Amino acid sequence: MALFTAQRSTEPPARRAASGRAPLRARGMPPLLAVCLATGAVFGATEVVTLAFADARGHGAAGGAVLALQAAGSCAAGLVLGALRPAGPARSRLPWCLAWMAALMTLPLLAAVLSGSLLLVAGALLLAGMATAPTMVTTMTLVQQHTPEGRLNEGMTLAVTGLLGGIACGSATGGWAVERASAAAGYGVPVTAAVAALLVSAGGFVRGGAR
Numbered sequence: 001m002a003l004f005t006a007q008r009s010t011e012p013p014a015r016r017a018a019s020g021r022a023p024l025r026a027r028g029m030p031p032l033l034a035v036c037l038a039t040g041a042v043f044g045a046t047e048v049v050t051l052a053f054a055d056a057r058g059h060g061a062a063g064g065a066v067l068a069l070q071a072a073g074s075c076a077a078g079l080v081l082g083a084l085r086p087a088g089p090a091r092s093r094l095p096w097c098l099a100w101m102a103a104l105m106t107l108p109l110l111a112a113v114l115s116g117s118l119l120l121v122a123g124a125l126l127l128a129g130m131a132t133a134p135t136m137v138t139t140m141t142l143v144q145q146h147t148p149e150g151r152l153n154e155g156m157t158l159a160v161t162g163l164l165g166g167i168a169c170g171s172a173t174g175g176w177a178v179e180r181a182s183a184a185a186g187y188g189v190p191v192t193a194a195v196a197a198l199l200v201s202a203g204g205f206v207r208g209g210a211r
């Protein structure tokens with residue numbers, strides 16, 4: 001974070017306080033926030049379910065390392081995405097990113113249900129994590145595009161609030177699924193959340209920009 005904030009060459013110019021339409025009322029912003037909410041639920045549910053799955057297999061101490069593999073997959077994908085700089089509008093990429101996330105999130109579910117192996121689940125989470133960074137980068141790009149000029153901090157705050165709200169809901173729902181069914185079945189929660197995010201984006205609601 002210190003290295004990031006020290007980069008002055010990419011710092012946006014200071015502007016006077018802007019007036020006008022609030023970001024929450026901007027065209028296309030509510031569906032984007034719904035996508036953030038569902039995406040956050042993917043993260044929150046995955047964390048709780050993975051820790052419960054590791055604990056159920058008698059390897060509770062390894063749960064953090066397993067989740068770190070998911071983060072490593074996201075990091076690798078983010079670096080590749082930054083190096084490639086894909087062309088085309090972000091609104092066209094978002095459904096593909098979310099479809100990729102929904103597809104990859106089925107891997108931990110299948111590994112947990114079919115094998116019950118924590119090692120296989122760890123490998124599946126490594127792969128599933130590769131959809132995280134592209135999805136988040138694309139979503140935040142769209143949030144920036146839909147936010148009225150001069151109110152970017154407000155727009156980003158709404159997006160992060162949606163993500164954190166989703167993490168809370170996903171954690172609660174994932175814990176409920178683990179208690180009512182099993183840790184393996186709990187991986188169905190992040191899959192469902194990813195599909196919900198995909199349906200919102202594919203429904204044609206996330207279009208255009210505010211400017």
